Amino acid sequence: DTAVSQTPKYLVTQMGNDKSIKCEQNLGHDTMYWYKQDSKKFLKIMFSYNNKELIINETVPNRFSPKSPDKAHLNLHINSLELGDSAVYFCASSQGTAGGGVGYTFGSGTRLTVV
Amino acid sequence: AQSVTQLGSHVSVSEGALVLLRCNYSSSVPPYLFWYVQYPNQGLQLLLKYTSAATLVKGINGFEAEFKKSETSFHLTKPSAHMSDAAEYFCALTGGFKTIFGAGTRLFVKA
Numbered sequence: 153d154t155a156v157s158q159t160p161k162y163l164v165t166q167m168g169n170d171k172s173i174k175c176e177q178n179l180g181h182d183t184m185y186w187y188k189q190d191s192k193k194f195l196k197i198m199f200s201y202n203n204k205e206l207i208i209n210e211t212v213p214n215r216f217s218p219k220s221p222d223k224a225h226l227n228l229h230i231n232s233l234e235l236g237d238s239a240v241y242f243c244a245s246s247q248g249t250a251g252g253g254v255g256y257t258f259g260s261g262t263r264l265t266v267v
Numbered sequence: 268a269q270s271v272t273q274l275g276s277h278v279s280v281s282e283g284a285l286v287l288l289r290c291n292y293s294s295s296v297p298p299y300l301f302w303y304v305q306y307p308n309q310g311l312q313l314l315l316k317y318t319s320a321a322t323l324v325k326g327i328n329g330f331e332a333e334f335k336k337s338e339t340s341f342h343l344t345k346p347s348a349h350m351s352d353a354a355e356y357f358c359a360l361t362g363g364f365k366t367i368f369g370a371g372t373r374l375f376v377k378a
Binding site: 156192193194195197200207208242244249253255256257258259260261 | 309311318357361368
């Protein structure tokens with residue numbers, strides 16, 4: 153039973169389209185995250201939700217909008233996709249916020265390719 | 268300001284040899300430190316973490332890391348490399364609500 157599951161695993165789309173990535177965790181964790189990994193493997197946090205409340209909102213274009221309907225789900229909607237959005241997007245979860253020294257459980261990633 | 272620096276974007280070892288992946292950090296508060304491993308086309312998996320208890324931390328798959336405050340380091344080691352250890356390794360630091368990751372070190376294991 154997958155702990156943190158993301159769908160879809162691969163997403164190829166044209167510039168200007170709008171797409172969504174879904175994430176669900178069955179670990180009972182109260183904090184969820186979106187990270188972006190670029191082609192050089194660099195990981196950058198985008199958003200974090202704790203019990204459905206947004207607690208981290210990094211310098212991300214407004215075209216990216218996260219939504220957390222409940223603490224087990226965190227979705228990412230991207231409007232007007234650009235070539236530079238091509239990356240692997242990882243969802244992660246933890247019990248407690250990052251400040252508690254807990255580690256993260258990551259999903260397997262969504263590889264987004266914008267053409 | 269907090270930062271994580273991984274020394275060496277690529278490390279190559281022979282099977283059976285010692286693995287040493289270096290991580291240095293900068294933090295204005297006592298840090299929590301982590302090592303993660305990423306296999307191709309997979310997400311990151313937690314190897315081990317330091318949370319101010321023992322300075323020598325043992326993790327999964329035979330890896331361990333030692334927290335050295337005087338050297339601001341948290342290097343990852345494994346006595347004997349296995350082919351299955353070939354992967355990308357990330358050092359991470361947590362302060363406040365954020366975790367920041369190093370740039371990663373790709374480990375190659377030669378037969």
